[in-house]
Amino acid sequence: MLKGIGASDGIGIGRVMIIVEQSLEYTPKQVTDIDAELERYRSAVDKFCENTMEQADNIRKSTGEKEAEILLGHIAIIRDPFMGGEIENLIKAQQCAESAVEQICKMFIDMFSATGDDLTMQRATDVKDIRDGLLSILLGIQEVKISDAPAGTVLVAKEVTPSMTAGINKDNIVGIITETGSQTSHSAILARALEIPAVLSVPNAVSSLSSGEQVIVDGKSGDVITAPNEEQVEEYSAKREAFLRERRELESLRGKKTLSASGEEYELFCNIGTPKDATKAVEADGEGVGLFRTEFLFMDRSSLPTEDEQFEAYKQASLILKGKPLIIRTLDIGGDKDIPYLGLAKEENPFMGFRAIRYCLKNRDMFKSQIKAILRASAFSDIRIMFPLITAVEELRQGKELVEEAKNDLRASDIDFDENIQVGVMTETAASGVIADILAKEADFFSIGTNDLTGYTMAADRGNGDVSYLYSPFQPSVLRMIRRIIRNARENNIPVGMCGEAAANPMMIPLLISFGLTEFSVSAPSVLRVRKNISKWTKEEADAVTEKVMAMTTEAEITAYLNTVI
Amino acid sequence: MVSKKVTLVNAQGFHMRPASVFATAMGKYPCNVTINFNGNNYNAKSLLNIIAACIKCGSEIELICDGPEEDKALDEAVKMIESGLGE
Numbered sequence: 001m002l003k004g005i006g007a008s009d010g011i012g013i014g015r016v017m018i019i020v021e022q023s024l025e026y027t028p029k030q031v032t033d034i035d036a037e038l039e040r041y042r043s044a045v046d047k048f049c050e051n052t053m054e055q056a057d058n059i060r061k062s063t064g065e066k067e068a069e070i071l072l073g074h075i076a077i078i079r080d081p082f083m084g085g086e087i088e089n090l091i092k093a094q095q096c097a098e099s100a101v102e103q104i105c106k107m108f109i110d111m112f113s114a115t116g117d118d119l120t121m122q123r124a125t126d127v128k129d130i131r132d133g134l135l136s137i138l139l140g141i142q143e144v145k146i147s148d149a150p151a152g153t154v155l156v157a158k159e160v161t162p163s164m165t166a167g168i169n170k171d172n173i174v175g176i177i178t179e180t181g182s183q184t185s186h187s188a189i190l191a192r193a194l195e196i197p198a199v200l201s202v203p204n205a206v207s208s209l210s211s212g213e214q215v216i217v218d219g220k221s222g223d224v225i226t227a228p229n230e231e232q233v234e235e236y237s238a239k240r241e242a243f244l245r246e247r248r249e250l251e252s253l254r255g256k257k258t259l260s261a262s263g264e265e266y267e268l269f270c271n272i273g274t275p276k277d278a279t280k281a282v283e284a285d286g287e288g289v290g291l292f293r294t295e296f297l298f299m300d301r302s303s304l305p306t307e308d309e310q311f312e313a314y315k316q317a318s319l320i321l322k323g324k325p326l327i328i329r330t331l332d333i334g335g336d337k338d339i340p341y342l343g344l345a346k347e348e349n350p351f352m353g354f355r356a357i358r359y360c361l362k363n364r365d366m367f368k369s370q371i372k373a374i375l376r377a378s379a380f381s382d383i384r385i386m387f388p389l390i391t392a393v394e395e396l397r398q399g400k401e402l403v404e405e406a407k408n409d410l411r412a413s414d415i416d417f418d419e420n421i422q423v424g425v426m427t428e429t430a431a432s433g434v435i436a437d438i439l440a441k442e443a444d445f446f447s448i449g450t451n452d453l454t455g456y457t458m459a460a461d462r463g464n465g466d467v468s469y470l471y472s473p474f475q476p477s478v479l480r481m482i483r484r485i486i487r488n489a490r491e492n493n494i495p496v497g498m499c500g501e502a503a504a505n506p507m508m509i510p511l512l513i514s515f516g517l518t519e520f521s522v523s524a525p526s527v528l529r530v531r532k533n534i535s536k537w538t539k540e541e542a543d544a545v546t547e548k549v550m551a552m553t554t555e556a557e558i559t560a561y562l563n564t565v566i
Numbered sequence: 567m568v569s570k571k572v573t574l575v576n577a578q579g580f581h582m583r584p585a586s587v588f589a590t591a592m593g594k595y596p597c598n599v600t601i602n603f604n605g606n607n608y609n610a611k612s613l614l615n616i617i618a619a620c621i622k623c624g625s626e627i628e629l630i631c632d633g634p635e636e637d638k639a640l641d642e643a644v645k646m647i648e649s650g651l652g653e
Binding site for chain 1: 573575577578579581582586589593612613617620622624625650
């Protein structure tokens, strides 16, 4: 068995087709007819662009616009006046076109690789692809036609280049194995878009596999099973069927409402960390954003972001969501999230220290600029403000006062905002759970942050191996806390969501339905699965399970029981 | 020579598409257009040069235009960057 990184979920069973890299060797020579060589180079570029346009058309039809754009980027690169100019300068200095192309491409590949930045290093792959494409044309090499691969083919290559991917017919290619790449590389993104199982970064895949042999590709675990026996083929065929069935079931829920089996409707939102993530939320069929973390605006830089910068980011996210609700959590720094330029003092006990709302209320100018930016963005769509780490009602009051001050400032400058913007509390401390009855009278909504709520309730750090056994949202204490928060929200007629990891846990879902949660906020890839899990329960069945669970006294008993009912 | 400091606001920084849009727009001007970032100069008419600079959201850069139509070029460059490069 070979092992790599599972980069595109699913099981593929088929026969290997090795894509060997063409030898692009040539003998550099000095050219005498410079004009002819320039002409040879320019017509190779034209041919390259023509091929690339054609590939982009194919991939646009088979996968989509975004994937085609990667290829169109190749044209933008090769048409770059600087790159073209440098290549032509070398030819004018009597170098042959091959050698000129190779040297200038190498310069950029080295430059991009040296940055250490993920996105920029991916551009190095693009330049390599362009170099190989141009050299193939200049040397008159015929490319292997991946489009001719027979049905049931597992492609094996050092790396899958975007131009190779363009030739893939997804009816015939059942798996992809490469020697390089990661979860975020082009190969992975394209494989996922094509829904082809892929295992990347398998060392020596090309030399250890041979064309025609049977293999099984497990795109989840990253396993490549060579020479499988009959039993294994049967086992994985069954897994494959189950995977495809589930995918179809989940896809059938796309665009549907989130309903329990007895017809109660829930909101199903996503958690995001950047404006661009909003696109993922929309693509995943999220009905809004239940938690927009704003720390990204403050991190990886040397000074505070301006109000305008923040406004642009919030506005961008809300425009992507096209009117769907967007809950923005104000800055949650301190604890494990440090921002060097703020000069936060090292603390003995940062999780119980000067962080989140506590820091913001003491740094009113900074806090007010964030609130003003959120208010300005609220002119464009349904935006709500959420304060993190509330432990006493005064914090909520002071926060709301600041919102009113910010509104007055904006009114004075004639700037639009949503007059009725909702201000809610992220209930994530034991204190906020215990005073949920007090907070619910002054907050417009609650959102339960189960990750911190579990930690603060159990006084246990999940990163500490000696005490992490205590860290579970299924502890009777944490469940009582969650029930208390939801009950008090409902009694005061305010919506109550959950934006922690527990919201997507199939064992937690019946309890949340029974307690009366109104909104689930989960990571984008979980949306359809959570919608399916919610649809499995009637309110009555969920109540029966919850009654039993709330009568149990230990976490072990509770999880063992819940495991039997999901 | 004219110059101005601006802050990059589009979330992904100067990646492929914004760099391409920006380089193409600057290519129309006869003057030299340079981006100074972290003390290094980059040719703003070349998308590859811009990408190599690895400029992230929130970074401050200095735009320098030198030659014919430098004022017009700087004006458009600043506007493009402040408006988030069409993102």
